[in-house]
Amino acid sequence: MHASASRRSANPPMEFPCIDKIESRQRDLSAGPEPTYEKVVTGYSVYSHPEPFVCDHGGLLSNFEIAYESWGTLNSDKSNAILIHTGLSGSSHAHSHAKNTNPGWWEKFIGPGLAIDTNKYFVMCTNVIGGCYGSTGPGSVDPATGKRYATTFPLLTVNDMVRAQFHLLDHLGIQKLHASVGSSMGGMQSLCAAALHSERVGRLITISACARSHPYSIALRFAQRQVLMADPNFNRGFYYDSVPPHIGMKLAREIATVTYRSGPEWELRFGRRRRAPDTPPALCPDFLIETYLDHQSERFCLQYDANSLLYVSKAMDMFDISESVTRRLEQQRSRAASELSANPDMQGSAVNGTVCMNVNEQPQSKTGQSDLETDAEIMDDLVKGVKNAMQPTLVLGVQSDILFPVKQQKEIADILRRAGNKRVTYYELDAMYGHDTFLIDVANVGAAIKGHLENTIDP
Template identity: 80%
Template sequence: MLRTAYSRAFPHATLRRAAIALAGARLLSTSASPKLHRSPPLSGANPPMEFPCIDRIESRQRDLMAGPEPTYEKVVTGYELFTHDKAFVCDHGGLLPSLDIAYETWGELNADRSNAILIHTGLSASSHAHSHAKNTNPGWWEKFIGPGKAIDTDRFFVVCTNVIGGCYGSTGPWSADPATGKRYATTFPLLTINDIVRAQFLLLDHLRIDRLYASVGASMGGMQSLCAAALHPSRVGRLISISACARSHPYSIALRFAQRQALMADPNFNRGFYYDGVLPHIGMKLARQVATVTYRSGPEWELRFGRRRRAPDQPPALCPDFLIETYLDHQSERFCLQYDANSLLYVSKAMDMFDISKSVTQRLHAQREHARAELKQNPRSSNSGNHTVCMNVDDQPQSAAGNSAIETSDEITDDLVAGVKDAMQPALILGVQSDILFPVKQQKEIADILRRAGNSRVTYYELDAMYGHDTFLIDVVNVGAAIKGHLENDI
């Protein structure tokens, strides 16, 4: 990559940035396709289209070649850091020699440490759910947390973490591998939602919180909250899962796959080893545009944007023209340098693989124990990357080998029910009718399997809101009231 090569030739940082910028400008100018040349063809009847959006992308690429690279740790500040200094074996066999978990807290623990609420985040969120003295910027759930609010900090001690695999303080691909001193990049092991939750409970052990008052999450956070209640039933008092699922469905898997493919197709992706070079800005931008389309709803965009154009008195353009296009362009540009591309790959893949079924949970546990036993027999002081567990099919739980031996709808449901058989906590399951990413059918499935497992304290709440999947971030009145009622009512 350009930075690596020019580090040797130009040890002084200022000279190095100038040299890289010049090389990048030459690269862009010499590799430009004739079709993108701005001079009109000699014999053409019409002048070529202008592409200001491509001009901006090329300009941004030159800036990235010159540096400096984003420092994701500076996007979010003021968090606490817990370090687990023992090996963490992942469900798919990868090993982290140690791990850091960034977390923030609000409120006070009571005397018997029984009033703690763990908030689980969505895919790209940080631990900064609410403002505080060390970071006065509004948090991503600012209006839901605080004195007298839905999650009342006068009553509860609230904890929120950045998930492992993320880039806002917790160990992820951006972090340095202690075995090499270099960033993990794509030597980072594959993660599961179960891994993320197990790491969070290590933090709870550190905080000496034996039992949560509630486990609360939306979107990927709702997967985590359900997982926490199922895997640690004795340590979770109440469950709130919003706009989530019991297992990822093909539609959402396909959408996240398209995002990852767009990201990995960026010529600067370099199989994840881009930290010493140019960040995959274009791929991240395209991935975020796909994601943003799934986060909101058509009716909301009809109301906000309709078919209005940015400059209706100008001829149509192939670059952002309609207001909805300018919105997607702006949102994706803002995001693409604030979140690590590898984190997007790893965390979104963990979402794809989520399945609370008993057979899947057993298989992951067996894989992890196999890797743990192998580690004891053959200690690997430097193996911290993608170590793949190879198990004999006969050693795997029945129906979990290969893709799955479970074929019928009833068998799938029975397997899900068995996966939550110990989750008997009072549960609030909330869905949104306009959500296309996690349709309400998936929240109904969660409520159904909990009830079939014998949980008689399940409340299903469905909102008729226009905001789509992002309703949990926007509808303070209705979502907040449901959360507050479930947390504070005697059940």
């Protein structure tokens, strides 16, 4: 043996306590039961829709359920209802109540005398279809097979989510909402509800959202899905009887968390401070910002279903309120529904593509994203997409938001005004909290919401 080969390195090997922790967690998951996401949120009501539900891309749910919670009292003519739409991983638990006293994700915004005043309004929030907190999603049991859907679950659109919500409103006898309110993906849903069900929405509030997903946010969500699907335990989505893709979910959440906050806030909270400044630097979490990301992602990764993250985030990517896109989706759904009607035996199968194997064979109309279209044509398509949304509207953006920049909020306000809506109010907040401002800035966001909801102008 050559003399140099027997020498020891002059440097000791690095230690990796973060990897040790992950490996320990993996062993625990291998030995124990799988996460039960439905137990993360409790105390909700469930609406069961017994009829087949054909999705925009042609997939079929033979039935579905929506988890929802409510606060306040519905008045005699059912005209005081407010529907709150959630972000990507949001549950129906926006506020505490007797059946679930834990604080909700919008706890300080909802309640007697607050921004959304439960002394005046009957307030509702749902978990979207595709989610994992009580509504039908990839983790639900497919009645055709008796097994969880996993990735046989059909692709969804934001429009699908909203159509399902309106089935719930029909069930409750609510013909017209006082307001449709949402932030982030919820803002997409809120805009969609106002544009596609305009006669049933009295007021519109959209916060930190968009009229169409732009390449930057699509890229960020794509990166999250890629690291999730690269987890060895992902198994193409069929992980429910085994170890869940814990590592992939953790990394995906770390990427997401970077996009939810802002540099100025982190500069103030963490700066360049290290967890243990008197110790040598480490490749595991070392700076305080790194320990924060590690903690937040670890806490989240077993509280939300990985498949729901894939499906719901993809629906966000595909969102585009343009007239041509809406028309194309309606045509696809109509063709799939016709095929279902002609072949009723297909109702027993909810496997993605079974019902609609030919829905995309027809030439597609413009999608608003073609390189052959001019900016003017794209804007005109968006304007036509909101031509029916004439409600009093509040559009709220945050200057430090990197995920849904204020440019996209201005675009929403602009297309609504160009469509003829003369009651559009646009606010731009100079807050340091980034995209998560809608969760944190109770004073400013809450005041804007309260003012818009209580405006006495007849919508």
